[in-house]
Amino acid sequence: MSSKRMRLALAATAATAAVFAGAGSAQAVDGPLPIVGGEIAHTSDTPWAIQMSNTNSPDPTGEYCGGTLVAANKVVTAAHCVEGTSTGEWTAIQGRDVLSDATGGKESKISDIWYDPDYGSGAHDVAVVTLTTPFDGVPTLPLNQDTGAGESGATATVYGWGDTEGTGPANTFQKVDVPLMGDEACSSAYGSDYVGAGEVCAGYPDGGKDSCQGDSGGPLVVGGKLVGVVSWGQGCADAGNPGVYSEVSTYYDELSAQIG
The missing domain is CATH 2.40.10.10 (Trypsin-like serine proteases)
Structure with missing residues (x-):
């Protein structure tokens, strides 16, 4: 586990x-480590x-x-x-x-x-x-109601502020695109820690792009709707360990x- x-x-x-x-x-962990592998975003757009x-x-x-x-x-x-x-x-x-x-x-x-x-x-x-x-x-931003969104494989965008493990400026609004991976992949990564009925996960098998400490509570967005809420993960942007998000449609x- x-x-x-x-x-x-x-x-x-x-x-x-x-x-x-x-x-x-x-x-x-040793300090706040938000969006990893992303790019500068603008609150005027979001x-x-x-x-x-x-x-x-x-x-x-x-x-x-x-x-x-x-x-x-x-x-x-x-x-x-x-x-x-x-x-x-x-x-x-x-x-x-x-x-x-x-x-x-x-x-x-x-x-x-x-x-x-x-x-x-x-x-x-x-x-x-x-x-x-x-x-x-x-x-x-409207709440997502589609209970199948987490299995769609769609590309989602997650937003946040802060230190980026050297991949961007600190305390500055960032975004990163990550594909939704589906419950099977997330269960394979995290075992019983991952709750398919209430969570979704997103990331790349090789890592490199992710939300991280300090991004908690922030938005995971697909198609102009709030699909997920930044929740947890093992490390940040590590291979085989996608980010886990609370599934808005469940709640x-x-x-x-x-x-x-």
Whole structure:
């Protein structure tokens, strides 16, 4: 059985250590290591991509997790990002390509956190946070309802900010295209750690392109819809170890109930 590494930025605080301890078999790594093998992206093209900054982040910009704007005041992210945290720790940032540019984009604090109550029992790594100040007028991304999308072999795009293991600039919005691999391939890679009824995976057999720590909660997009939420993987962009994403279609009803 492989050891999961939740794709959450590492913070050297007791509070964040508790988040890691509560994330199943997650292990801390040496630092935040987001999109690997990708290219520069622009939030003007994907305005629904949200950076979830946290006061416990070791990065001076607060870089921590990603999210997706699905309504003016609602952001879908990962349960392992928000479990054990409080609303006051978070700031949602929209429209900021380079996180060190504090004058760019919009910001909002968080007024409410919901995450799947079954998180921790296998998969269910989804959450919805409510913005104190809605991002009115910003385009949103619809949730995918097609339960067969993960088996389609389609090319998906995943987005995130931060260090890239030397493949791009730090704390800068990035994207990478990765093919959906299907449940059989993912089960072969991860055994019982992979939950086909609730997760999808994407990557290349030889590795090289992937999401990574710090991208947690961010969007995996196919055909203009949110297909997955960055969740976990073994290493980053390693051969034979694709990235694993929460399958949005599985949790469509629960997410829609929270979004309203």
